[in-house]
Amino acid sequence: MKMKINFNSIIFKTLFSLLLLSVIFISYISISSKYTFSSGYTSLIQEKISIIKQSINPSISLNLSYGFDDAINEIGEKILENENVLLLKIDSYSDKKVFAFSKNTKTIDEYREEKEFISFSELIDPATAEEIGKMTLIYSKKSYDEFMNRFYIWFFTAMIMFTFAMLFLSLYLYKALKPLGDLAFALDSFNPKKPRELNLSVKDKNEVSSITNAANLMIENLIRFLNYSKALNVELSQKQNHLKEAQRIANVGSWEYDIHDDTLTLSDEIYRILGIKNIKLSFEELLSLVCEKDIKHTQNTLKHAIDNGSNFDLKYCVNVQNGKQIQLHTIGKVRKKATGDAKITAVSMDITQDMKNKQMIEKLAYYDILTSLPNRALLKDRIAQALQNAQRYDNQVALIFLDLDHFKLINDTLGHSTGDKLLIYVSEVLAKQIRKSDTLARLGGDEFVILLPDIKELNDAKIIAKKIINAFAGQHHIQTHQLYITTSIGISLYPATSSNMDELITNADTAMYDAKQDGRNQYKIYSKDMGNFISSQMRIEQDLKKAINSKTELEVYYQAKIDTKNGFISGAEALIRWNHPEHGLMYPDEFIGVAESTGMILDMGRWIIEESIFQLQEWNRVGFSGLNIAINLSAKQFQDSQLVSFITSMIEKYSVVPSQLEFEITESLSMSNMDATLRVLHELKNLGVSIAIDDFGTGYSSLSYLKQFPVHTLKIDKSFVMDMVESDGDRVIVKTIISMAHSLGFKTVAEGVETQEHVEILQD
Numbered sequence: 001m002k003m004k005i006n007f008n009s010i011i012f013k014t015l016f017s018l019l020l021l022s023v024i025f026i027s028y029i030s031i032s033s034k035y036t037f038s039s040g041y042t043s044l045i046q047e048k049i050s051i052i053k054q055s056i057n058p059s060i061s062l063n064l065s066y067g068f069d070d071a072i073n074e075i076g077e078k079i080l081e082n083e084n085v086l087l088l089k090i091d092s093y094s095d096k097k098v099f100a101f102s103k104n105t106k107t108i109d110e111y112r113e114e115k116e117f118i119s120f121s122e123l124i125d126p127a128t129a130e131e132i133g134k135m136t137l138i139y140s141k142k143s144y145d146e147f148m149n150r151f152y153i154w155f156f157t158a159m160i161m162f163t164f165a166m167l168f169l170s171l172y173l174y175k176a177l178k179p180l181g182d183l184a185f186a187l188d189s190f191n192p193k194k195p196r197e198l199n200l201s202v203k204d205k206n207e208v209s210s211i212t213n214a215a216n217l218m219i220e221n222l223i224r225f226l227n228y229s230k231a232l233n234v235e236l237s238q239k240q241n242h243l244k245e246a247q248r249i250a251n252v253g254s255w256e257y258d259i260h261d262d263t264l265t266l267s268d269e270i271y272r273i274l275g276i277k278n279i280k281l282s283f284e285e286l287l288s289l290v291c292e293k294d295i296k297h298t299q300n301t302l303k304h305a306i307d308n309g310s311n312f313d314l315k316y317c318v319n320v321q322n323g324k325q326i327q328l329h330t331i332g333k334v335r336k337k338a339t340g341d342a343k344i345t346a347v348s349m350d351i352t353q354d355m356k357n358k359q360m361i362e363k364l365a366y367y368d369i370l371t372s373l374p375n376r377a378l379l380k381d382r383i384a385q386a387l388q389n390a391q392r393y394d395n396q397v398a399l400i401f402l403d404l405d406h407f408k409l410i411n412d413t414l415g416h417s418t419g420d421k422l423l424i425y426v427s428e429v430l431a432k433q434i435r436k437s438d439t440l441a442r443l444g445g446d447e448f449v450i451l452l453p454d455i456k457e458l459n460d461a462k463i464i465a466k467k468i469i470n471a472f473a474g475q476h477h478i479q480t481h482q483l484y485i486t487t488s489i490g491i492s493l494y495p496a497t498s499s500n501m502d503e504l505i506t507n508a509d510t511a512m513y514d515a516k517q518d519g520r521n522q523y524k525i526y527s528k529d530m531g532n533f534i535s536s537q538m539r540i541e542q543d544l545k546k547a548i549n550s551k552t553e554l555e556v557y558y559q560a561k562i563d564t565k566n567g568f569i570s571g572a573e574a575l576i577r578w579n580h581p582e583h584g585l586m587y588p589d590e591f592i593g594v595a596e597s598t599g600m601i602l603d604m605g606r607w608i609i610e611e612s613i614f615q616l617q618e619w620n621r622v623g624f625s626g627l628n629i630a631i632n633l634s635a636k637q638f639q640d641s642q643l644v645s646f647i648t649s650m651i652e653k654y655s656v657v658p659s660q661l662e663f664e665i666t667e668s669l670s671m672s673n674m675d676a677t678l679r680v681l682h683e684l685k686n687l688g689v690s691i692a693i694d695d696f697g698t699g700y701s702s703l704s705y706l707k708q709f710p711v712h713t714l715k716i717d718k719s720f721v722m723d724m725v726e727s728d729g730d731r732v733i734v735k736t737i738i739s740m741a742h743s744l745g746f747k748t749v750a751e752g753v754e755t756q757e758h759v760e761i762l763q764d
Contacts (some may be wrong), residue, residue, distance in 0.1 A: 035186035076101035291317035386453035401508035658688030718752025
């Protein structure tokens with residue numbers, strides 16, 4: 001019997017594909033693995049050669065520049081002790097000397113023909129940085145040959161095992177797929193008129209056996225139909241139960257009212273929503289549950305739908321047990337027949353919680369969550385109404401803008417909980433100082449605005465401002481704290497100083513800022529002169545943006561740090577300066593505030609960091625590798641999620657040691673948002689840089705928090721250091737901070753050291 005090969009069969013296609021893929025796989029693995037292992041081990045040898053060169057190059061260059069031949073010979077003989085180094089040759093350009101060290105008499109060309117590893121490098125005079133010679137190093141390829149021999153043995157063993165695996169798999173697939181041919185023949189012989197079992201042998205539980213069983217089951221369809229009908233009834237019952245459950249979960253019930261027969265059918269969920277037992281109710285009894293305020297509208301809507309056979313949509317209140325009320329939303333339709341009969345079919349859902357949520361959303365949209373005062377959106381709406389009335393009746397409108405003095409200090413030192421309690425207390429105090437017709441709003445933070453919609457003269461606003469300042473005089477009890485509260489107030493007037501809403505708000509804010517700049521705890525009336533300061537700040541902002549983009553006007557100065565033990569310079573602090581084309585040299589306190597408020601501090605800060613690290617690289621290059629640089633970080637920079645990754649990239653770019661960098665944060669910054677502060681500080685510590693607390697002693701940091709920080713240095717504020725010669729109190733403070741820092745394992749840096757007396761006190 002001849003064996004016929006069916007080239008279209010699954011068996012042939014499967015085995016052929018397996019064979020083809022195996023050949024491709026073996027070919028690819030043969031080429032790629034040889035290249036990968038060879039290049040990988042070659043790179044390893046090149047790295048070893050590089051290490052050897054790096055270890056001897058500086059010494060040979062130094063000895064060659066001074067003509068120390070004996071030292072060069074000693075290095076050459078020492079390097080030949082490495083069993084893999086075959087030859088070391090040094091050519092001097094100045095005196096044409098040649099130093100050759102070899103384990104045999106072979107020449108470089110012979111080594112090259114034998115494919116040994118040959119490396120050349122120039123020798124640089126460390127003093128003049130000029131090329132003074134060339135070094136040739138020949139490294140043995142013996143280890144490489146041994147490695148590749150082991151690779152070939154492993155590789156061919158693996159290929160043999162893979163070949164046997166493919167043969168086994170081919171045999172298994174052939175046996176697994178052969179029953180498909182038998183099944184195809186049996187199905188082709190199947191006669192629908194005389195159905196009978198196929199009687200195919202099913203040995204294994206696989207796809208082929210599943211197909212065979214499916215064919216045998218075709219003759220049992222009649223019996224299965226009866227069983228399916230029974231199952232269908234069960235499924236229908238389950239779906240009815242599911243519908244009830246879905247209605248319960250969604251708080252949706254259905255009901256139907258036959259107008260002709262006056263019968264009402266309610267679903268179980270309707271009874272649950274109404275809180276009544278499953279008893280028979282009439283339609284009139286159902287309507288009697290509707291609240292009095294909604295009953296007339298509900299009856300009219302239903303009557304209109306019944307008369308016109310239309311849809312209806314109702315929202316109404318319903319009285320339930322225990323005197324409670326709920327809100328229902330009913331959507332329904334009246335269906336009329338030709339005989340005149342009519343039915344109402346509807347669904348009702350409990351929307352009580354939805355209504356509460358809607359009210360809450362409206363409150364969140366127009367009212368401050370903390371104080372329940374109107375927010376900015378509602379304030380603007382009321383200002384717009386006040387201005388319209390003022391135009392119509394020729395009235396005046398005043399706006400009082402105020403914020404609390406030093407609120408951030410209270411928030412940072414006593415915690416946000418105390419800060420929130422203070423804001424609530426302040427809102428209550430302010431509410432007592434104004435009229436019922438006035439609007440008190442909180443814009444955010446510690447900023448409050450009072451709208452006086454109808455005043456006769458400016459003095460009316462002044463009276464309220466004075467009342468507010470007097471109300472905050474003296475001590476105030478907030479939780480367990482005794483606090484002194486002051487406020488800075490700005491007043492703008494429509495139409496005298498402001499012509500629209502934006503000007504009214506902006507001018508009041510400007511006047512408040514002027515009051516704060518003039519000593520706080522007072523009120524100021526807006527005048528045009530105050531706007532000049534804002535214009536000046538805007539010009540600084542525009543010029544600073546150009547300076548940051550061009551980088552030509554900004555400079556980094558480096559203030560030296562002196563080690564008191566030996567008097568040597570240990571490092572420097574990076575300080576930004578701005579060479580303004582009109583104003584000359586400007587110090588940070590003249591423009592850093594603008595950079596902070598506009599966000600330009602991020603770009604400026606990144607430039608300072610890169611410029612400082614570049615300078616550190618230059619110092620390292622010329623031999624001052626023991627120096628470090630301290631760089632200040634602002635609050636905005638500390639909030640930058642890319643800060644640590646940027647610092648990492650700069651360290652890698654300029655190849656500096658992380659420990660040469662120190663980043664300074666202020667004491668108040670370290671105390672704010674403790675979780676975020678600790679996270680960033682630990683990321684910086686893991687990077688390997690140092691952390692310093694700047695201006696230590698001027699803030700309100702807690703020692704229990706301070707010891708948690710990965711801090712290396714405390715910088716004592718110069719206000720203590722400069723006066724400690726004359727002031728015993730400042731001297732004690734400085735010594736206490738130093739003692740405390742050393743006990744915690746911190747270093748200390750004193751700012752403002754200007755005389756020898758300062759140095760001697762610190763050394764003591």
